Amino acid sequence: MSYKVTEEDNVSIVHLDGEIDMDVTEKAKEVIMPLIEAKKEVHLNLKNVQYMDSSGISVLIESHQKATELGTKVILKDISKSVLKVIMMAKLEQILNLG
Amino acid sequence: MNSSVENHISEKKDFVVSSSSLKDVRTFSREVFSKVNLNQDLKDELVLAIAEAAQNIVKHAYQNQETDDKMEIKISLDNGELEIGFFDKGRPVDNSNVRHRKIDDVKPGGLGTFFIKQIMDAVVFKEGEKPWINHLILTKKINHR
Numbered sequence: 001m002s003y004k005v006t007e008e009d010n011v012s013i014v015h016l017d018g019e020i021d022m023d024v025t026e027k028a029k030e031v032i033m034p035l036i037e038a039k040k041e042v043h044l045n046l047k048n049v050q051y052m053d054s055s056g057i058s059v060l061i062e063s064h065q066k067a068t069e070l071g072t073k074v075i076l077k078d079i080s081k082s083v084l085k086v087i088m089m090a091k092l093e094q095i096l097n098l099g
Numbered sequence: 100m101n102s103s104v105e106n107h108i109s110e111k112k113d114f115v116v117s118s119s120s121l122k123d124v125r126t127f128s129r130e131v132f133s134k135v136n137l138n139q140d141l142k143d144e145l146v147l148a149i150a151e152a153a154q155n156i157v158k159h160a161y162q163n164q165e166t167d168d169k170m171e172i173k174i175s176l177d178n179g180e181l182e183i184g185f186f187d188k189g190r191p192v193d194n195s196n197v198r199h200r201k202i203d204d205v206k207p208g209g210l211g212t213f214f215i216k217q218i219m220d221a222v223v224f225k226e227g228e229k230p231w232i233n234h235l236i237l238t239k240k241i242n243h244r
Contacts, residue, residue, distance in 0.1 A: 019122065021121045021150065021154070022118045051125070051147075053151060054151055054154070057210055058207035062207045065205075065207075086147070089214060090210055091203075092205070095205055
Protein backbone atom coordinates (compact mmCIF):
# COMPACT_ATOMS: atom_id res chain seq x y z
CA MET A 1 0.00 0.00 0.00
CA SER A 2 1.16 3.50 -0.75
CA TYR A 3 -0.51 6.80 0.01
CA LYS A 4 -0.50 10.52 -0.68
CA VAL A 5 -2.02 13.23 1.52
CA THR A 6 -3.19 16.53 0.09
CA GLU A 7 -4.92 19.48 1.77
CA GLU A 8 -7.80 21.42 0.31
CA ASP A 9 -9.87 24.02 2.22
CA ASN A 10 -9.15 22.48 5.63
CA VAL A 11 -9.99 19.01 4.31
CA SER A 12 -7.28 16.37 4.32
CA ILE A 13 -7.52 14.04 1.36
CA VAL A 14 -5.78 10.70 1.77
CA HIS A 15 -5.29 8.86 -1.50
CA LEU A 16 -4.69 5.19 -0.73
CA ASP A 17 -3.23 2.92 -3.35
CA GLY A 18 -2.83 -0.87 -3.52
CA GLU A 19 -4.13 -3.67 -1.34
CA ILE A 20 -5.15 -3.09 2.28
CA ASP A 21 -4.81 -6.10 4.52
CA MET A 22 -3.71 -6.89 8.07
CA ASP A 23 -0.08 -6.32 7.12
CA VAL A 24 -0.59 -2.62 6.32
CA THR A 25 -3.40 -1.55 8.66
CA GLU A 26 -1.01 -0.05 11.23
CA LYS A 27 0.59 2.03 8.49
CA ALA A 28 -2.85 3.17 7.29
CA LYS A 29 -3.87 4.14 10.84
CA GLU A 30 -0.61 6.06 11.35
CA VAL A 31 -1.54 8.18 8.33
CA ILE A 32 -5.25 8.66 9.00
CA MET A 33 -5.61 8.92 12.79
CA PRO A 34 -3.41 12.01 13.39
CA LEU A 35 -5.47 13.91 10.82
CA ILE A 36 -8.68 12.98 12.63
CA GLU A 37 -7.12 13.82 15.99
CA ALA A 38 -6.28 17.26 14.55
CA LYS A 39 -10.07 17.49 14.03
CA LYS A 40 -9.77 17.80 10.30
CA GLU A 41 -12.39 16.51 7.93
CA VAL A 42 -10.75 13.57 6.20
CA HIS A 43 -11.60 12.24 2.76
CA LEU A 44 -10.29 8.77 2.00
CA ASN A 45 -9.94 8.33 -1.74
CA LEU A 46 -10.27 4.59 -2.42
CA LYS A 47 -10.23 4.70 -6.21
CA ASN A 48 -6.95 2.82 -6.43
CA VAL A 49 -7.53 0.30 -3.65
CA GLN A 50 -8.02 -2.99 -5.48
CA TYR A 51 -8.45 -5.18 -2.42
CA MET A 52 -9.53 -4.66 1.18
CA ASP A 53 -10.08 -7.33 3.80
CA SER A 54 -11.73 -7.27 7.23
CA SER A 55 -8.67 -5.54 8.73
CA GLY A 56 -9.03 -2.70 6.26
CA ILE A 57 -12.74 -2.46 7.03
CA SER A 58 -11.80 -2.22 10.72
CA VAL A 59 -9.63 0.81 9.92
CA LEU A 60 -12.60 2.46 8.19
CA ILE A 61 -14.86 1.76 11.21
CA GLU A 62 -12.25 2.96 13.71
CA SER A 63 -11.63 6.13 11.69
CA HIS A 64 -15.35 6.83 11.38
CA GLN A 65 -15.97 6.30 15.10
CA LYS A 66 -12.97 8.41 16.15
CA ALA A 67 -14.06 11.24 13.87
CA THR A 68 -17.62 11.13 15.21
CA GLU A 69 -16.26 11.20 18.77
CA LEU A 70 -14.18 14.30 17.97
CA GLY A 71 -16.94 16.11 16.09
CA THR A 72 -15.49 15.77 12.61
CA LYS A 73 -16.03 13.26 9.83
CA VAL A 74 -14.39 10.81 7.49
CA ILE A 75 -15.88 10.56 4.01
CA LEU A 76 -15.04 7.69 1.65
CA LYS A 77 -14.57 8.97 -1.91
CA ASP A 78 -14.33 7.28 -5.33
CA ILE A 79 -14.72 3.84 -3.78
CA SER A 80 -13.51 1.07 -6.07
CA LYS A 81 -15.97 -1.66 -7.00
CA SER A 82 -14.11 -4.31 -5.04
CA VAL A 83 -13.95 -2.22 -1.85
CA LEU A 84 -17.62 -1.23 -2.13
CA LYS A 85 -18.52 -4.90 -2.37
CA VAL A 86 -16.70 -5.64 0.90
CA ILE A 87 -18.29 -2.59 2.61
CA MET A 88 -21.70 -3.89 1.55
CA MET A 89 -20.85 -7.42 2.65
CA ALA A 90 -20.13 -5.94 6.09
CA LYS A 91 -23.46 -4.07 5.89
CA LEU A 92 -21.73 -0.75 6.50
CA GLU A 93 -23.01 1.26 3.55
CA GLN A 94 -25.56 3.02 5.78
CA ILE A 95 -23.08 3.57 8.61
CA LEU A 96 -19.93 4.90 6.97
CA ASN A 97 -20.06 8.18 5.04
CA LEU A 98 -19.90 7.29 1.36
CA GLY A 99 -19.42 10.43 -0.71
CA MET B 100 -15.75 -22.62 -23.35
CA ASN B 101 -12.02 -22.14 -23.27
CA SER B 102 -10.49 -25.62 -23.51
CA SER B 103 -7.43 -24.50 -21.53
CA VAL B 104 -9.62 -23.81 -18.49
CA GLU B 105 -9.83 -26.66 -15.97
CA ASN B 106 -12.70 -27.69 -13.78
CA HIS B 107 -10.67 -30.12 -11.74
CA ILE B 108 -7.82 -28.82 -9.63
CA SER B 109 -5.85 -29.82 -6.59
CA GLU B 110 -3.04 -27.51 -5.59
CA LYS B 111 -1.35 -26.78 -2.29
CA LYS B 112 1.32 -24.44 -1.00
CA ASP B 113 3.08 -23.65 2.28
CA PHE B 114 3.35 -20.14 3.70
CA VAL B 115 5.19 -18.80 6.73
CA VAL B 116 2.61 -17.92 9.39
CA SER B 117 2.88 -14.13 9.20
CA SER B 118 0.76 -11.19 8.12
CA SER B 119 3.42 -10.51 5.50
CA SER B 120 2.46 -13.82 3.83
CA LEU B 121 -1.13 -12.76 3.18
CA LYS B 122 -0.22 -11.13 -0.12
CA ASP B 123 1.41 -14.39 -1.23
CA VAL B 124 -1.69 -16.32 -0.11
CA ARG B 125 -3.82 -14.10 -2.34
CA THR B 126 -1.41 -14.45 -5.26
CA PHE B 127 -1.47 -18.26 -4.93
CA SER B 128 -5.27 -18.31 -4.72
CA ARG B 129 -5.67 -16.03 -7.72
CA GLU B 130 -3.27 -18.18 -9.75
CA VAL B 131 -5.20 -21.33 -8.89
CA PHE B 132 -8.59 -19.77 -9.68
CA SER B 133 -7.25 -18.34 -12.95
CA LYS B 134 -7.21 -21.94 -14.19
CA VAL B 135 -10.88 -22.46 -13.38
CA ASN B 136 -13.95 -21.39 -15.28
CA LEU B 137 -15.65 -19.24 -12.64
CA ASN B 138 -17.24 -15.82 -12.54
CA GLN B 139 -14.66 -13.16 -11.59
CA ASP B 140 -16.81 -11.83 -8.71
CA LEU B 141 -16.93 -15.32 -7.21
CA LYS B 142 -13.18 -15.71 -7.64
CA ASP B 143 -12.66 -12.42 -5.77
CA GLU B 144 -14.94 -13.59 -2.95
CA LEU B 145 -13.12 -16.91 -2.68
CA VAL B 146 -9.75 -15.14 -2.52
CA LEU B 147 -11.13 -12.96 0.29
CA ALA B 148 -12.42 -16.01 2.20
CA ILE B 149 -9.05 -17.77 1.87
CA ALA B 150 -7.10 -14.69 2.95
CA GLU B 151 -9.44 -14.18 5.94
CA ALA B 152 -8.95 -17.78 7.05
CA ALA B 153 -5.17 -17.43 6.71
CA GLN B 154 -5.34 -14.18 8.68
CA ASN B 155 -7.26 -15.99 11.43
CA ILE B 156 -4.40 -18.50 11.72
CA VAL B 157 -1.91 -15.62 12.17
CA LYS B 158 -4.14 -13.75 14.63
CA HIS B 159 -5.73 -16.55 16.63
CA ALA B 160 -3.83 -19.83 16.28
CA TYR B 161 -0.51 -17.95 16.64
CA GLN B 162 -1.82 -14.83 18.44
CA ASN B 163 0.29 -12.60 16.15
CA GLN B 164 3.50 -14.10 17.51
CA GLU B 165 6.51 -14.35 15.25
CA THR B 166 7.22 -17.90 14.16
CA ASP B 167 9.08 -19.90 11.55
CA ASP B 168 6.15 -22.32 11.38
CA LYS B 169 4.37 -22.75 8.12
CA MET B 170 0.71 -23.18 7.29
CA GLU B 171 -0.46 -25.17 4.31
CA ILE B 172 -3.34 -24.21 2.06
CA LYS B 173 -4.84 -26.75 -0.30
CA ILE B 174 -7.42 -25.82 -2.93
CA SER B 175 -9.32 -28.67 -4.56
CA LEU B 176 -12.16 -28.59 -7.04
CA ASP B 177 -13.79 -31.76 -8.23
CA ASN B 178 -17.16 -32.26 -9.81
CA GLY B 179 -18.38 -28.80 -8.75
CA GLU B 180 -17.30 -29.23 -5.12
CA LEU B 181 -14.73 -26.71 -3.99
CA GLU B 182 -12.80 -27.63 -0.85
CA ILE B 183 -10.17 -25.39 0.69
CA GLY B 184 -8.08 -26.88 3.47
CA PHE B 185 -5.95 -24.95 5.96
CA PHE B 186 -3.41 -26.77 8.10
CA ASP B 187 -1.44 -25.19 10.92
CA LYS B 188 0.57 -26.08 14.02
CA GLY B 189 -0.65 -23.26 16.25
CA ARG B 190 -2.78 -23.22 19.36
CA PRO B 191 -5.63 -25.75 19.07
CA VAL B 192 -8.81 -24.06 17.91
CA ASP B 193 -11.84 -24.49 20.15
CA ASN B 194 -14.65 -24.69 17.62
CA SER B 195 -17.15 -23.36 20.15
CA ASN B 196 -15.15 -20.12 20.43
CA VAL B 197 -15.18 -19.45 16.68
CA ARG B 198 -17.87 -16.88 16.09
CA HIS B 199 -18.19 -13.50 14.49
CA ARG B 200 -19.50 -10.42 16.23
CA LYS B 201 -23.12 -9.40 15.79
CA ILE B 202 -23.13 -7.56 12.50
CA ASP B 203 -25.26 -4.65 13.81
CA ASP B 204 -22.86 -4.13 16.72
CA VAL B 205 -20.56 -1.91 14.67
CA LYS B 206 -17.01 -1.97 15.97
CA PRO B 207 -13.58 -2.77 14.55
CA GLY B 208 -12.74 -6.47 14.34
CA GLY B 209 -14.68 -9.71 14.24
CA LEU B 210 -15.63 -9.51 10.58
CA GLY B 211 -13.27 -12.07 9.03
CA THR B 212 -15.25 -15.10 10.15
CA PHE B 213 -18.47 -13.34 9.12
CA PHE B 214 -17.10 -12.88 5.60
CA ILE B 215 -15.97 -16.50 5.40
CA LYS B 216 -19.40 -17.74 6.46
CA GLN B 217 -21.13 -15.44 3.98
CA ILE B 218 -18.98 -16.62 1.10
CA MET B 219 -18.66 -20.35 1.79
CA ASP B 220 -21.35 -23.02 2.24
CA ALA B 221 -19.67 -24.74 5.19
CA VAL B 222 -16.86 -24.11 7.67
CA VAL B 223 -15.59 -27.13 9.60
CA PHE B 224 -12.75 -27.34 12.13
CA LYS B 225 -11.07 -30.68 12.63
CA GLU B 226 -8.14 -31.82 14.68
CA GLY B 227 -5.20 -31.94 12.29
CA GLU B 228 -3.44 -35.18 11.52
CA LYS B 229 0.24 -35.15 12.51
CA PRO B 230 2.22 -32.95 12.11
CA TRP B 231 -0.69 -30.51 11.99
CA ILE B 232 -2.67 -29.29 15.00
CA ASN B 233 -5.60 -27.61 13.25
CA HIS B 234 -7.36 -28.46 10.01
CA LEU B 235 -9.96 -26.00 8.78
CA ILE B 236 -12.11 -27.02 5.83
CA LEU B 237 -14.10 -24.52 3.79
CA THR B 238 -16.45 -25.92 1.16
CA LYS B 239 -18.68 -24.48 -1.51
CA LYS B 240 -20.76 -25.97 -4.28
CA ILE B 241 -19.72 -24.29 -7.49
CA ASN B 242 -22.00 -23.73 -10.46
CA HIS B 243 -19.72 -23.30 -13.41
CA ARG B 244 -20.39 -20.32 -15.64
